[in-house]
Amino acid sequence: MIELEIAVAPMHRLCKKAGADRVSETAAKELAKALEEIGVKIAKEALDFAMHAGRKTIKAEDIEIAAKKVMGK
DSSP states (O other): OOOOSSOSHHHHHHHHHTTOSOOOHHHHHHHHHHHHHHHHHHHHHHHHHHHHTTOSSOOHHHHHHHHHHHHTO
16 A cells, blocks of 8 residues: 555545535545645646746746646646
8 A cells, every 4th residue: 555645534524524424434535545646747847847947946936827828827
């Protein structure tokens, strides 16, 4: 099994915020896995933007631009 970087408890809370009454442990783990995959894609894009700008440090604006690109907004 893959060890997740994102804790499962916050996934339960996110599902509850979305209106769910009950959330299974496997559903919370799947959400964590999906968000982690998206997060890694965004981080990679942000790193590309930072490197293109001649920086080693990823800034908030790099994340904002990368998230829009990855999420298609």
